[in-house]
Amino acid sequence: MKFAHFLVALVVLALASSIATAGDPSPLQDFCVAINDPKAAVFVNGKFCMDPKLATAKDFSFSGLNTPRYTGNKVGSNVTLLNVDQIAGLNTLGISLARIDYAPNGGLNPPHTHPRGTEILVVVEGTLYVGFVTSNPDNRFINKVLYPGDVFVFPVGLIHFQLNIAKTPAVAFAGLSSQNPGTITIANAVFGSDPPISLDVLAKAFMLDSKIVSYLQKQFGGNNK
Numbered sequence: 001m002k003f004a005h006f007l008v009a010l011v012v013l014a015l016a017s018s019i020a021t022a023g024d025p026s027p028l029q030d031f032c033v034a035i036n037d038p039k040a041a042v043f044v045n046g047k048f049c050m051d052p053k054l055a056t057a058k059d060f061s062f063s064g065l066n067t068p069r070y071t072g073n074k075v076g077s078n079v080t081l082l083n084v085d086q087i088a089g090l091n092t093l094g095i096s097l098a099r100i101d102y103a104p105n106g107g108l109n110p111p112h113t114h115p116r117g118t119e120i121l122v123v124v125e126g127t128l129y130v131g132f133v134t135s136n137p138d139n140r141f142i143n144k145v146l147y148p149g150d151v152f153v154f155p156v157g158l159i160h161f162q163l164n165i166a167k168t169p170a171v172a173f174a175g176l177s178s179q180n181p182g183t184i185t186i187a188n189a190v191f192g193s194d195p196p197i198s199l200d201v202l203a204k205a206f207m208l209d210s211k212i213v214s215y216l217q218k219q220f221g222g223n224n225k
Helices: 002-021 186-191 199-206 210-219
Strands: 077-082 096-102 108-113 119-125 128-133 141-146 151-154 159-164 170-176
Touching: 077 108, 096 108, 096 159, 108 186, 128 151, 141 151, 186 210, 199 210
Parallel strands: none
Antiparallel strands: 077 096, 096 170, 108 159, 119 151, 119 170, 128 141, 128 159
16 A cells, blocks of 8 residues: 555656646747748748758858957947857757957947846956846846956846956857847847837836937937937
8 A cells, every 4th residue: 555655656746747847948039929821931949950961061160250350339349149040050959159359448248138048258358347137126236357268157038248347359259058049238129129118118117307218219229209
């Protein structure tokens, strides 16, 4: 009898374990609207796969990541992302890579999130001040100054940034745990959305005068009148 009870408990535990670990695969784009006509379908969760027999080395390689990128823009940084769109062989493999170049004296990779990937960053040149903010309600700011050879991790979905605090250019490389991690730059998303978010919403959310919100929207390409 005790053995029967043990067996039932074991089966229940196994079922509970399988339910706890079961789940849908993580989305690889912002959304995927269901469609009944397969002929009209455009996306799967990822990319369609070619016949493996047709794959060649070019499907798994990229050249030129050693070349410095232009950083003369407003934020003083340039991100070269190698995801599945640049290296087709990354499809279904769950990784991507980025090179980030920073201008001297304040080159900034502005506050942003990766909704589908954790980031691990290694500094190759320069000195970076980096950090991320934890989720509500704590909103802890975890930050550190990094030097060449230093590594820092930005957990998936959390707002983070990197700032070059040196007088020389800086370079870092980042690995991300998704073939398409996505990037949401906070200021661009909030003040540069298309169509623009209501002035009333942003003024109340940020506790700002609507004229200031309107000015910020113009800076980021919004057109809220």
